[in-house]
Amino acid sequence: MQTPCRDTLLIVDDSELNRAILREIFYREYRIEEAENGRRALEVVARQQDRLAALLLDLVMPELDGFGVLEELSRQGLLESIPVFLITAETSADIALQGYENGVMDVISKPITDPSIVRKRVGNAVELFRGRNQLAQLVEEQVQTIKAQSEKLRTANASIIDMLSSVIEFRSGESGQHVRRIRQATRMLLQLLAAEYPAYRLSPEEIEMVASAAAMHDIGKILIPDYILNKPGRLTAEEFEEMKNHTVYGCEILESIPFFQEQELFRYCYDICRHHHERWDGLGYPDGLSGGDIPLWSQVVSLADVYDALVSERVYKKPYPHPVAVEMIRSGECGAFNPLLLGLFLRCADELHQALYLQDETGAAPYSPPVGLGRAAGYHPPEEQRLSDRTLALLERERQKYHWLSEMSGEILFDYDRQSDSVEFTEKYQEVFGDNLRTLHASDHIHRAGQIAPEDLQRIEGELKALTPESALYRTEVQLTVRGGRRVWFELYMRSLWEGESGQVCTGYMGKLSSIDELKRESARWRQRAMHDYLTGLYNRQALETRVSEAIRDPAGSPFSLLFVDLDNFKAVNDTKGHLAGDQLLREIAEKLPQKMRATDMVARIGGDEFAVFLEGLGKEALLAKKAGEVCHFFREELGEQGLGLSASVGCVRYPADGQSYKALLQRADRALYTAKSRGKNQFALYDGEMEGEQYRPSLLFPTED
Amino acid sequence: MELMEALRPVVADEEQTLRRFMGNLALYRKFALKFPQDENMSLLEEAAAAGDWPAAERFAHTLKGVAANLGFAELAQAAAELVTALRQGAEGAALSPLLAEVRARHREVLAAIARCDC
Numbered sequence A: 001m002q003t004p005c006r007d008t009l010l011i012v013d014d015s016e017l018n019r020a021i022l023r024e025i026f027y028r029e030y031r032i033e034e035a036e037n038g039r040r041a042l043e044v045v046a047r048q049q050d051r052l053a054a055l056l057l058d059l060v061m062p063e064l065d066g067f068g069v070l071e072e073l074s075r076q077g078l079l080e081s082i083p084v085f086l087i088t089a090e091t092s093a094d095i096a097l098q099g100y101e102n103g104v105m106d107v108i109s110k111p112i113t114d115p116s117i118v119r120k121r122v123g124n125a126v127e128l129f130r131g132r133n134q135l136a137q138l139v140e141e142q143v144q145t146i147k148a149q150s151e152k153l154r155t156a157n158a159s160i161i162d163m164l165s166s167v168i169e170f171r172s173g174e175s176g177q178h179v180r181r182i183r184q185a186t187r188m189l190l191q192l193l194a195a196e197y198p199a200y201r202l203s204p205e206e207i208e209m210v211a212s213a214a215a216m217h218d219i220g221k222i223l224i225p226d227y228i229l230n231k232p233g234r235l236t237a238e239e240f241e242e243m244k245n246h247t248v249y250g251c252e253i254l255e256s257i258p259f260f261q262e263q264e265l266f267r268y269c270y271d272i273c274r275h276h277h278e279r280w281d282g283l284g285y286p287d288g289l290s291g292g293d294i295p296l297w298s299q300v301v302s303l304a305d306v307y308d309a310l311v312s313e314r315v316y317k318k319p320y321p322h323p324v325a326v327e328m329i330r331s332g333e334c335g336a337f338n339p340l341l342l343g344l345f346l347r348c349a350d351e352l353h354q355a356l357y358l359q360d361e362t363g364a365a366p367y368s369p370p371v372g373l374g375r376a377a378g379y380h381p382p383e384e385q386r387l388s389d390r391t392l393a394l395l396e397r398e399r400q401k402y403h404w405l406s407e408m409s410g411e412i413l414f415d416y417d418r419q420s421d422s423v424e425f426t427e428k429y430q431e432v433f434g435d436n437l438r439t440l441h442a443s444d445h446i447h448r449a450g451q452i453a454p455e456d457l458q459r460i461e462g463e464l465k466a467l468t469p470e471s472a473l474y475r476t477e478v479q480l481t482v483r484g485g486r487r488v489w490f491e492l493y494m495r496s497l498w499e500g501e502s503g504q505v506c507t508g509y510m511g512k513l514s515s516i517d518e519l520k521r522e523s524a525r526w527r528q529r530a531m532h533d534y535l536t537g538l539y540n541r542q543a544l545e546t547r548v549s550e551a552i553r554d555p556a557g558s559p560f561s562l563l564f565v566d567l568d569n570f571k572a573v574n575d576t577k578g579h580l581a582g583d584q585l586l587r588e589i590a591e592k593l594p595q596k597m598r599a600t601d602m603v604a605r606i607g608g609d610e611f612a613v614f615l616e617g618l619g620k621e622a623l624l625a626k627k628a629g630e631v632c633h634f635f636r637e638e639l640g641e642q643g644l645g646l647s648a649s650v651g652c653v654r655y656p657a658d659g660q661s662y663k664a665l666l667q668r669a670d671r672a673l674y675t676a677k678s679r680g681k682n683q684f685a686l687y688d689g690e691m692e693g694e695q696y697r698p699s700l701l702f703p704t705e706d
Numbered sequence B: 001m002e003l004m005e006a007l008r009p010v011v012a013d014e015e016q017t018l019r020r021f022m023g024n025l026a027l028y029r030k031f032a033l034k035f036p037q038d039e040n041m042s043l044l045e046e047a048a049a050a051g052d053w054p055a056a057e058r059f060a061h062t063l064k065g066v067a068a069n070l071g072f073a074e075l076a077q078a079a080a081e082l083v084t085a086l087r088q089g090a091e092g093a094a095l096s097p098l099l100a101e102v103r104a105r106h107r108e109v110l111a112a113i114a115r116c117d118c
Helices: A016-026 A038-048 A066-075 A093-101 A115-171 A177-196 A204-214 A219-223 A237-244 A246-256 A264-275 A296-311 A322-330 A339-357 A389-408 A427-433 A442-448 A454-465 A517-531 A541-553 A570-577 A579-596 A621-637 A662-678 A689-693 B003-007 B014-020 B025-037 B040-050 B053-070 B073-087 B092-114
Strands: A008-012 A031-035 A052-058 A084-088 A106-109 A412-417 A422-425 A473-481 A487-499 A505-515 A560-568 A602-605 A610-616 A647-655 A684-686
Touching: A008 A016, A008 A038, A016 A031, A016 A115, A016 B025, A016 B053, A031 A038, A038 A052, A038 A066, A052 A066, A052 A115, A066 A084, A066 A093, A084 A093, A084 A115, A093 A106, A106 A115, A177 A204, A177 A296, A177 A339, A204 A264, A204 A296, A219 A246, A237 A246, A246 A264, A264 A296, A296 A322, A296 A339, A322 A339, A412 A427, A422 A427, A442 A454, A454 A473, A487 A517, A517 A541, A541 A560, A541 A602, A541 A610, A541 A647, A541 A662, A560 A621, A560 A662, A570 A579, A579 A602, A579 A610, A579 A621, A610 A621, A621 A647, A621 A684, A647 A662, A662 A684, A662 A689, B003 B025, B003 B092, B014 B025, B025 B053, B025 B092, B040 B053, B040 B092, B053 B073, B053 B092, B073 B092
Parallel strands: A008 A031, A008 A052, A052 A084, A084 A106, A647 A684
Antiparallel strands: A412 A422, A412 A505, A473 A487, A487 A505, A560 A610, A560 A647, A602 A610
16 A cells, blocks of 8 residues: 655744744655644644654744644644654753653754754654554555455354354254254243243344354264264264264364364364263263253254254154153153253244244245354355365365275276266276376267267257256266277266255266176177077077067068978988987088078977977978978088988968968968878978968977967 | 844854755845844834833743744844743843843844845
8 A cells, every 4th residue: 555655844833933944854764744834734624634654843833833733733633643743942941851752753943053964853852753654554464454354254164163063963863953943942932031031131143152062063073983973773882972072073173173262163063062962960972061050052052953853854764743852851851951941842842833834844944053152144155265274274175085985996986077077087097998087078079089979969869858956867878989999888977966055056966987897798698698599509599589580570561481490310310320320410400401591591409309490581382382492401411420320301481471470380381291291201391371270289399388 | 244244243153044044045044134124023022121021031032032933143132031030930130131131142133134235
């Protein structure tokens, strides 16, 4: 702040000569102002007080004498910043003394004998005052700075308290209602107490302060492990001991907030934190205080807390109805209370219940900041919170823990923030995808990076839009390109994060990418296995049925045919040559038969020595007969050793001509096969409607289950 | 005659006097030459004649100051004694000799100034 330079000397004397002499001494160093009497002098002072380095003042003057001037200067407080020299002819000590008593810096007698000394004396005083003024200014600036910082701290403290309260609630899974209700209940009880017992001298301000402090009662829970805090069952003795510590932990946290201890609110917060589990009979914790030793505010909060716990749902219990809760408190079943407070509670319990617990969430009172911390009303968005170093350290520690847990899991975890459009991965990500762990402009990057197919990305983005705070989880499978270009199946499991007053803003996502490639391949293998005959590697009956069903369902409706092949005399081979030889034969069939077929045909083993051939697109009788003939030929001529007498009987059906369902086709194929067999084997037979009239015994191949 | 020489009879300590004026002879000269116009002497006479002792004290006091500044030591001294007497409540006849002394010294100074060819 620029202050005008103090460069002016005001010479006040009714004698022109005196003024001239003084001017002559000082004009080289100072700007000179003159006044011939006290009144004029004060006029100059009024106009130029910030420029005055010193005042040289005569005593005897008309209109207002020296002492008159001094008195006025003193009244205006100017004597602290402007040194005044009395220039007087009086040599008596009394005058000098009076001068000093009236605030002059020094007395100079006239006529002046030594001007240089006078100059020095005045100069010294001016210098002194200059230093003093600067100092005063520095101090004032410091005071302003400290005031501003204090204010910031108070605001920060208010924010910290709010934030801590919210964190507790969030962490212990209780709704924001709990703190609000405790605060209100505390307020109500205290108001009743103040009304009934004025001797306690509870002012409204004090009541508000205690109500605000009540919000803090459980902040110590932030240091209680989750598994205890959220345990649905009964706590073990050890767990309960730890839980009890939340009282003391809360105090530690409060003590660590800088400059908080100087504030009146601190006392209430501390007492409430520490003693809200004490009991009137001394059996409480942590200090086992009893009776009036327990601070009154702690007692009140204790009572409010117990009632709230009884009528609310908690992880470990269901809510009790209001009358039951009241009775439990009254009977001493749920703690020992100050009889006076208990009496007050019982009187207002119904009203309390009505006001706080029967109101819907939407009718909730707007969030009110803690009183006594000089904070403006209204919710302060997180960006405006200034955190104390200690709280920052606590948060940093949590962040670190989270980070290390993520890394140690060896998983690909990610954290996406919408506001900054940035994403962060654990190290595993870099290992697998060869991409940066932290990316800005993430939404852009993901389109270009090539790890995910555009259609998959589009699908996932679409599905994410449907997420809500209530339904925040999302799981899907997607194929991604990893480092090296291989396509791998992943399971994407993530959660959307929400914020804002009504939690409507999605602030980002966090989740996990797990490779399910092995699983998928394994399952593909199993599916494969399920479709194939183990011995021969041919398709099995399941595969055939699937293929046929697909072809039937196909809207294109292309025709197809089926050959059902049953080996003649296969049993003989097993009997004479042994099963190994039989197996060998089957494998030979599996190898060679498909070669006789087209690539689009499917050869399946559907029984011990039964085969089927699915002929795609084939619907003409003549062609079917040709094919069937080729199959018979194959079995007769091209298999194994000659002289085995091996042959096959073949039943043929066509779709849609001979049937329009798999079952129908099956049955008719069987009939045709039977016909071939009964005609002497080693031949084929195309299904014919006339076969229906003939003798027929359904094969075991096609059990008539449904 | 040059000023300081002319004033020598009435200025006891020339060096001190000039020092008071920071060695600025021109400044001293200006005021010394203005001294004859200074009214305090005549005002003093008037006040004394009128019996207005508080006024007389003031004029005597002012005269004293001017005289002292200009180095007219004896005049200053005479005026100082008059002031003291007046302050002590002296009146009328008691003051006559003191007043006469002041008058005489005053005339001396004026005479000295007159001798200067300024």
